[in-house]
Amino acid sequence: MSEQFDLVIIGTGAGGGTLAYALRNSGLRILLVERGDFLPQEPQNWQPVEVFDRRRYKPDETWYGADGKPFHPGVHYFVGGNTKVYGAALPRFRVQDFGVVEHEGGTSPAWPVTYDELEPYYARAEEIYAVHGSTGEDPTEPPRSGPFPFPAVPHEPYIDDLSVRLRNQGLHPFHYPMGIDLRAGGRCIRCKTCDGFPCQVLAKSESDVNCVRPAVESQNITLWTKTLAHRLLTDSTGKRVVGVELERGGEKLTVQADRFVVACGAVNSALLLLRSANDKHPNGLANSSGLVGRNYMVHNNTALMAVDPFRRNPTVYQKTMAVNDFYFRGPDFAYPMGNIQLLGKLQAGMLTAAQPLVPRPILQGMADRSVDWWVMSEDLPDPNNRIELRSDGKVIVHWKPNNLVAHRKLVEAARQMMRAAGYQFVFVQPMGIETNSHQCGTARFGVDPATSVLDPTCRTHDVENLWVVDSSFF
Ligand SMILES: Cc1cc2nc3c(=O)[nH]c(=O)nc-3n(C[C@H](O)[C@H](O)[C@H](O)COP(=O)(O)OP(=O)(O)OC[C@H]3O[C@@H](n4cnc5c(N)ncnc54)[C@H](O)[C@@H]3O)c2cc1C
Ligand code: SF4
Incomplete structure (x- = not known):
């Protein structure tokens, strides 16, 4: 069976879904x-035990570390991809992020495009994803051609109080740009199960709801x-892709x-290109640079x-x-350290997977009295951090975290910040x-075909009618 289209987009996450919307x-x-189905709207969407302990929305898939240890990846195969469960924080990169940035652990090369x-x-x-934000609070913010589409999501009183405590330390806490539907008449009910959960009322700005559903209304x-x-x-x-082999309904x-x-997410896009090796592309499609699957990055992340x-x-x-x-430097550290952002409110059911030995009432007591942060630093492109596809189909993730001094400094800065704000106990994980929620880098873009897979428009250097439009290009 064979069908003919002008364009095939593979994957409906942040990359593929948004592109389909733009071309509708x-x-x-x-x-x-899309390999997955629509994620069902059901009570379990908002049940921590279902989502975290029972991994209800994660595939039954095993990848392996370089040491052979198996792990279950943090991927979500549904229409909308990982955006179905993402935290909906939608900040822009800073102007400096586009240039060469010297980190303690090495150099982050410039991108071939500017801010x-x-x-x-x-x-x-930001219009498509209905971003709510405000300007003038964060000294690192980049220039904008206009205001945010919607005003910032207001803090609840406890967080307002915390922001005062942080400002009293000379810090600049700011309203984080968020994609939740708090517009007049919007569907968001401000629940406590957003970050890491699917939205049961479809009020999160994500690729399925904001892009794919409106896009498929188009006849084309x-x-x-x-x-x-x-x-x-x-x-x-070997210069043109002519077809894609699909498995659909067992056929x-x-x-x-x-x-x-190709927009399958950084790991799966690399796997698809590697699986597509042929006599003209013996090391994988569009892989004359040898960089497909390499320079895998995920951020250095700590929950606090x-x-x-x-x-x-409350x-x-x-x-x-x-x-x-601490984004560009710290008080006693001349290199970038990273971003500290509030998490969705942690609940006992979200902690049991990481802390199986701690009795649940203790976890609940802590969660009732905690404020929770995601502490995130840059990791650097390293060709040895890579996705390998074995001949038996096994997926190996070679990953050695780097730039860790900066991350440890940031975690310590966050710890001190919260102690100074009156919190006696600080736990980090x-x-x-x-x-691998923030996976990227596996098909980097650039002007030189010897050192990049994609050109600055995300078209592959080697194959004239093939683009990779997802987090792989980073
Ligand atoms: C828990 C969590 C929280 C996050 N929070 C944030 C946040 O607050 N802010 C932020 O900016 N980012 C956040 N992220 C990251 C963000 O979701 C990803 O960066 C983004 O979704 C990446 O988009 P993508 O298009 O590269 O891949 P994805 O969104 O993962 O989409 C890939 C799609 O391709 C499909 N697919 C894969 N392989 C195939 C195949 N062979 N055939 C057909 N289809 C295929 C998948 O099913 C999926 O739908 C978070 C991620 C997670 C998991
Ligand atoms: S209702 Fe609002 S806060 Fe709750 S999951 Fe949906 S978008 Fe997030």
Whole structure:
């Protein structure tokens, strides 16, 4: 069986879904391919035990570390991809992030585009994802061509009080740009199960709701769910992709098109290119640089719980504030340290997976009295951190975290910040290989085909009608 389209987009997450939305009125006949189904709207969407302990929305898939240890990756195969469960924090990069940045652990190379070039696209994306934010609070914020589409998500009183405590330390806590539907008449009820959970009332700005559903209203866009892209096929020159082999409803079929976009997420996009090796591309499709799957990055991440045993934290929707005072440097550290942002309110059911030996009432007591942060630092591109596809289909993630001095400094700064704000106990939990929520870098973009997979428009250097449009390009 064979079908013909102008464009096939594989993957419906942040990259693929947003692209489909942007092209919905282009007149192109587009096929959107998604391995997962629509995520069901059901009570379990908001049940911590279902989502965290029972991993209800994660695939039954095992990847392996370089040491052979198995792990279950933090991926979500649904229409909307990882954005179904993401925290909906939607900040822009800072101007300096686009240039060469010297970190304690090495150099972050410049991107082949500037902030000014991307600014109009940021503005469009913020409209599509209904971003709520404010300006003038964070000294690191980049210039904008206009205000945020919607006013910032207000802090609840406990967080307002915390922001005063932080400002009293000379810090600049700011309202974090968020994509939740608090517009007049919007669907968001400000619940406590947002960050890490699917939204049961579809009020989170995510790719399924904000992009794919409106896109498929167009006559020109067809969505095939439960359809796995297995391999891309080229013509005899190897210069053009002519088809994609799919598995759909237990059947194999090939779809032909003029152009193809891979948007499967950084690991799965690399795997699809590697699986598509042929005699013209023996090391994987579009891989003459040898960089497909390499330079895998995920951020250095630590969850931090600050507990004041004498004060309950009644906040329901907690993820409204961030601190960037250590973003470019610290008080006694000349290198970037990173961003500190509030997490959605932690609950006992979210902690039991990480702390199985601690009795649940103790976890509940802590969660009732804690304020919770995500402490996040840059990691650096290292070609040895890579995705390997073994001949038996096994996925190996070679990952050795780097730039850790900066991260430890940031965790310590966050700890001191919360102690000074009156929290007697601060607990930290560094994230491991399975927390690959921020996976990126596996098909980096650049001007030189020897040192990058994609050109500055995310088209592959090697194959003229193939683009990779997801977090792989970072
Ligand atoms: C818990 C969590 C919290 C997060 N919080 C934030 C946040 O607050 N802010 C933020 O900016 N980012 C956040 N992120 C990260 C963000 O979700 C990702 O960076 C983003 O979704 C990446 O987009 P993508 O298009 O690269 O991949 P994805 O969104 O993962 O989409 C990939 C899609 O491709 C599909 N697919 C994969 N392989 C195939 C195949 N072979 N055939 C067909 N389809 C395939 C998948 O099913 C999926 O739908 C979070 C992520 C997680 C998991
Ligand atoms: S806070 Fe709003 S957007 Fe987030 S899950 Fe709850 S209702 Fe949905």
